[in-house]
Amino acid sequence: MADNRRALRTMGVVFAAFFPTLVTWAYFVLAGRYSTGVQQSVYLVAKIIQFSFPAIWTCFALREALHTARPTAGGQLLGLAFGIAVAAAGVAVFHLVLRDTSIFSSAGELVNGKIKSFGINTAGKYFVLAGFYSIFHSLLEEYYWRWFVFRQLRQLVAAWPAIIGSGLAFTLHHIVVLGVFFPGEQWLIVALSAGVAIGGFFWAWLYGRSDSMFDTWPSHFLIDAGLFFGIGYELVRRGLATG
Secondary structure, eight states, X not given: OHHHHHHHHHHHHHHHHHHHHHHHHIIIIIGGGSOHHHHHHHHHHHHHHHHHHHHHIIIIISOOOXXXXXXXXXXXXXXXXXXXXXXXXXXXXXXXXXXTSHHHHHHXXXXXXXXXXXXXXXXXXXXXXXXXXXXXXHHHHIIIIIIIIIHHHHTTSOHHHHHHHHHHHHHHHHHHHHHHHSTTOHHHHHHHHHHHHHHHHHHHHHHHHHSOHHHHHHHHHHHHHIIIIIIIHHHHGGGSBOO
């Protein structure tokens, strides 16, 4: 029975580690050749599968209860400090150094094209999208990557291999996105991917302290908010209609 449970745990974590990269390639690269409706359909189906899998696998394959610990004051303070520091540093570097470079001008055009292919063509729609990703999608990612991937890995290997493994898996699908928006800029893709990996390592470590995804979520939310509102909007605002 123990061997069966370990095998099921391994199968689940391997699938979960690589599925987001596959589906990101599917809707960012492959579906990009097709209509807005096709892209939206691929995205919706992929996200439903991705975020339903951990709960279904835990309940029906592993036969374990769904639970997460309550947030801790110390964990939330650490997370908030990290989130504020990273978001502030990222926004500052972008505005002071990178905003007017040709690399980011080209990226702005590509990002505009991508979000318009998903029907995001006004500032109002962009803010709704940014708010959803910052608040809700960040929580879903903490549930997926820390509550499931890291927690399952932690039951298979020691703490630091689980932290590193889950952090690297978390980084993979971001590399696909960065490759689309910064084609040919390998140094920048590597630098930004390293930043994502550091975030993944930190959140896994922080989750490991309390077993609560509500310790890591505020930190993730703050960084996503900085990305979407402090950097993303500057990249796309010229291409969006008001409203």
